[in-house]
Amino acid sequence: MLTTTLFLLGLGFGSAVMLAIASKVFYVWEDPKVAVVEETLLGANCGGCGYPGCSAAAAALVAGKAGANVCVAGGYEVALKIAAIMGQEVELKEPEIAYSSCRYNLVEADTRFIYSGVHDCRAAALYGGGPKECPIGCIGMGTCYRACPFGAISMSDYGLPVFDRKKCRSCGICVEVCPKDIIYLSSTTTRMTGDFRTDECTTPCQRACPSGINIPAYIRQISMGNYEEAIRIIKERCPLPLIVGRICPAPCEMDCRRTLVDQSVGINSLKRFVADYEMESGKRIYPFRAPENDKRVAVIGGGAQGLSAAYYLACLGHKPTIFESAGRLGGILRYVIPESRLPEKVVDWEIEGVLAAGAEAKTGKTIGKDFTINSLLRDGYGAVAFATGGIDSRQIMHGRGDVVQSIPGIYTLIDFLTVFSRQENFRTGGTVYIFGGGNSTLEAARICSGKGGKKITIIYPFKKQDMVSRGIKVDAAGREGIQFLFETVICGISGTGEELTGLSLIKEDCSVEEVAADTLIAATGRISDLIFVRPGNEDSRPDAWTTLASYAMNPDNRYDDIFNLNENGVFNDNLAVIRSIAKGRRMVRALHLFLNGKELEPQINQIKKWMKILNTKNIRGVNTNKRNIMQSNLTAASYCDPDVLFNSMEIGSGFSEGAATQEAGRCLDCGLVCYKKSAS
């Protein structure tokens, strides 16, 4: 008895002492704030923040790895409370709303089989991806609706999920749970700066649009009479709809699926109709206005591209300043396109809209003369974006002896041969790089060696045998000491103060090499679309600047060089105003990410031009119904009067409301393969 009692007492006491000592020895300090913060969080453990549950998020918050706005589900109120605990300031996060683009239910879409199993999308998707023909079609059995912890998803009578913008807390549970991966989080910012996605229902017309306007969506709004919503949708991707609605060559209409039945829908005329409606109403509609911040951007060029870039920068809360060398903004839109196609008052109204969005304009200022990249960056601009597009960054006034160079040390080949090489006292730097592969490139290289060039290298993106000037000439140039770099492109330019100092090259084996350079001669027509910023902290020189890897830059693709800027895998020129607008809009993506201190990453699931996207050529059950044509302002008498035709007035008069509604009704409201079979 005594032994037993003593033994148990001893054992209990021994364990207690051991644990007590252990708890001292192995003590792990835990911040009491973690518990407090965790209580403040919703406790839904939704994982929307990216951490596994609320307690992990709280730990990350207290450790300083996450901001007070980490809880997307709790939104602004929770962020304020956390900020109060942590003593931080809150940066408002734009809500990203769950979104699915599928618009046709199981009855109307083409199906491969009739599914009668368990009523759950995940179960249905096990059978070859579900009953729908379309690989990104919504099965509509409400898995997302049941999974949503905030009750933000409801199933419509039509059998598709409806997302409540107010209730959605961007937690992403529906994105996870959807077996078809067709729900994603979308915000106005991502739509304004991004492109169409492969998991998004897109139509041939949308994909044909260089700037990617959501065409069926705005035509649907027009047919329902919601003109303001229609203009808002257009302005997410095109800030100048009045101008585009008048002069766009409308590649969308060429790809319109209605052409398989009769004639294309008057997509561009409808855009003009709503844009005219906005102008007549006098009320400006913006897709989105982010809270203002104090990040300034210098946009060089006040044409379509510059206006587009400035507009989206302003909408995202930044402070863009447009620098235009001409007296007034507008570029080609104002100075080249005739009044009969694009009246000046239309251009003025659109430019006023861009300025009213928050952009500033300085006209009569030329880069290289009145200011330089370095002086702008020194004046507090976070980035300098070259949106010189159709006219050019070079401002060489022949005959006036007035040579302006926009980027220090960089010449286009033609400028170099026509102007600089003929100047007596012109001297290149010691290390010269020449980008190109023609006979004139070799010519320029030889001129450089007589003008002070010591180390001259020709960079050519392709193989030696592809060069225009091959064989003896190349070998001869080699004997003269001119070096060649084949299968190499330039992916970055950097400099200090008013001098070029280096280039980044992508070599044959895809490795990136930094080389010193004093002069660069590029056999390109124009130097545009470059974004200059101060390099990161590792560069200590105060006046250093470098190019920002721009929108489409992808190190995996070695032909994405800065003189061959392409987007969607297709070289972009400035052939149409919508193309310049698209370039301006896409520059904003890189600028926005950079200004917010984020990594420049290519957009995920982006549709590229070379991708084969599901389509249909088989349209049945649609009655033929000819397209509405705009009335002409011309009278019979004025047909013969060239003054009238070319100068005095706009020829097209735009749609009447009735014609617009009727034309909008002709739209088949297409999806990848779906279309409105009952369209008139």
Place this chain on the structure above:
Amino acid sequence: MEIRIFFTILLSTILINNYVLSRNLGICPFLGVSKRLDSALGMGLAVIFVMTLTSFITHPLYKYVLVEYNITYLITIVFILVIAALVQLVEMVIRKISPVLYQALGIFLPLITANCAVLGVALLNISSGFPDPNVDLGLLKSVVQGFGSGVGFTLALLIMAGIRERLELADVPENLKGVPITFLTAGLLALAFYGFSGMRI
């Protein structure tokens, strides 16, 4: 010969005498932590760890203390006390030494401080020697048996979690939803494992 016996012990504890499905021990975590595969795996690893450690501690404790002082009737209470204290200690140590391991195992450790499967391993190590029930098992075989029991537990837990993840998609009758269908599943699973009992090793 030795190796063969170890293999036999492992096979026996994992499949034939599976702690959960044959001996019906440790049902609580079996039903509680088997909703998701990843947490089931974490729990299983924690159980393997604790069972092995317990076997290692309790066998000498019995042989050199309880038997020596002739107080073997205290075996249950002593083992509970020792296991509970041990698990607490291990939790503290892991938390200090390896936060990563703590994330993976640690959160499950408090759940099994007084788990009957763990106690069961300790007791059965003493009472059912192998191959002769009356002969002392020895330390090494005890540890192997503890390890095997843990693996058996993990196996049962993983199978159950896998089935339950699929059950979420299934069209279960309204009044069987939740716990009832889980019990039914567990029963059918136990029946399946019962088939192993005819094995001759």
